[in-house]
Structure formats: structure tokens, C-alpha cells
Amino acid sequence: RLAVLLARGWDPETTDRHGSSALCWAAGAGELRACEALLAAGAIVDAPNRTGRTPLHWAARNGKEDACALLAARGADVHAATKDGVNAFHWAVFGAHVGAADWALRVGVDRHALNRWGCSAVHWAASAGDVAMCRWLLERGLDFSLRNQQGHCGLCKAAWNGHAGLVEWMLGAEVPNVGARQLLARDRSGISPAELARLNGFAGLAARLAAAE
Structure with missing residues (x-):
């Protein structure tokens, strides 16, 4: 169908309401043939959407390493970041995709x-709650x-999102040179990780964190 659309003169830079191009969607899905066809038709390899996410960011977020490599080979800026400063590494980490x-x-x-x-990437991984990452x-x-x-x-991100398993890992001995007291320190508003968990409805986790203080 894509080939038919392109043959009929469809603009490969057509975007959705968020400003994301077809190449963003194809890269995010890991559809290499679609990526190749869109690029051959003139799609801009680094065209960002309204937040600055590029096709490479989409591919990294979804763990599509082959699509990442294809886009990079076609000239994509691997160092590009969104308007908020999020790069391809951050996106891959947030998606818990070690390969990407x-x-x-x-x-x-x-x-x-x-x-x-x-x-940092740690904040992204903690928000996602993936211990392996x-x-x-x-x-x-x-x-x-x-x-x-x-x-x-x-730890604050893990507490806010209710990731009890990750909190236990962070409080354990697996994080060298970082004591539990350091991780449990209050933020700039004076709020502790336990209070963050409680505020977001994770009472059991809040109690566990309070006991560790």
C-alpha cells in the first residue's frame, strides 16, 4: 500500500497531528522496507515532530536496533536530542531495550x-521500573x-511510580558507594521518597521506605 501511495505522488513528509512523519512510525515499528521506501521517496531522515523526536528516537524507544542502524547509515544525527534534551540513549533506556x-x-x-x-538515564530507567536495565x-x-x-x-522516581522491586534493589547492597541514607534524602521541597510514594497512592511502598529512613 505504501508503494501505491508513493507512486500516486503522496508526500512522504505528511505528518500526524503531533507532527510525526510516516518515517517516525515506520522506524518505531522496525519496518525496514517501509523506511527504505520513504527515504527513497525523499523523506527527511531527521525530521522531528513537535517535541523534537526524530525517527531515530522512535526506533530507539521501541528497541528497533536495525532501524536505528539504517537511519544512522542514511545520515541521521545519532546525537540529536528532543526540545527537552532527551537523546536516543535515554529513549532506549526508558523502553528497557538493552540492545538499542x-x-x-x-x-x-x-x-x-x-x-x-x-x-539522567538513571531517572528514565527508574521511572520505567526495570531492575535489569x-x-x-x-x-x-x-x-x-x-x-x-x-x-x-x-529512587525518588521509582517511589513515585510505585516500583517496589526496584526500590528494594536500590536500597540493597547492589549499588556500591551509594548509601541508603543518601538515596532516601529529601528533595528540594523537603519531600522524602516515602512521601512521594504515599502521595501517589502506594501506601505499602511508602511504609517500606519510611521504615528504611
Whole structure:
């Protein structure tokens, strides 16, 4: 169907209401043949949507390593970030896609980059609640004590989102050189991780965190 549309003169840069092109959707789905056809028809490899997400970001978010590699080979800027400062590595981490995250590092995407609010890849992984991804980040030298502009570390993100398993992992001995007291410190508004969990409706997790303080 795509070939028919293109043959009839359909503009490959047509976007949805969010400004995302067909190439964004094709890359996010890992549809390599569709990506190739759109690029051959003149689709812009780095065309961002309204938030600055590029087709490469879509592919990374969904763990489509082959699509990432194809776009990079066709000239996509692997270092591009959204208007909020989110890069391909962040997107892959948020999606808990180790393969795509590893690809991003191999092509030189900054693992320590922060978005406009000071959030690192650790904050993204903690928000998603994936212990395996957090362990992978730890093995690659990411700082779990880093706090964003609100004073939130990864534990705060895990608490706010109710990720009890990740909270237990972070409070355990698996995070070297970062004590529980450091992770449990209050944010810039004076709110503790336990209070963040309680405010978002996770009473059991809030009690666990309060007991650890």
C-alpha cells in the first residue's frame, strides 16, 4: 500500500497531528522496507515532530536496533536530542531495550547526558521500573546518586511510580558507594521518597521506605 501511495505522488513528509512523519512510525515499528521506501521517496531522515523526536528516537524507544542502524547509515544525527534534551540513549533506556541502548553507546551517544530538568538515564530507567536495565546502567558507570533540578534521584522516581522491586534493589547492597541514607534524602521541597510514594497512592511502598529512613 505504501508503494501505491508513493507512486500516486503522496508526500512522504505528511505528518500526524503531533507532527510525526510516516518515517517516525515506520522506524518505531522496525519496518525496514517501509523506511527504505520513504527515504527513497525523499523523506527527511531527521525530521522531528513537535517535541523534537526524530525517527531515530522512535526506533530507539521501541528497541528497533536495525532501524536505528539504517537511519544512522542514511545520515541521521545519532546525537540529536528532543526540545527537552532527551537523546536516543535515554529513549532506549526508558523502553528497557538493552540492545538499542548498547547500540547508542557504540555510536557515541552521551550516556551521561541530562535533559532540561537534569534527569539522567538513571531517572528514565527508574521511572520505567526495570531492575535489569538499572543493573546494566550501573555496570556502565551511571551515577545513581545524581539528583535532578527537583532534587530527585532514581529512587525518588521509582517511589513515585510505585516500583517496589526496584526500590528494594536500590536500597540493597547492589549499588556500591551509594548509601541508603543518601538515596532516601529529601528533595528540594523537603519531600522524602516515602512521601512521594504515599502521595501517589502506594501506601505499602511508602511504609517500606519510611521504615528504611
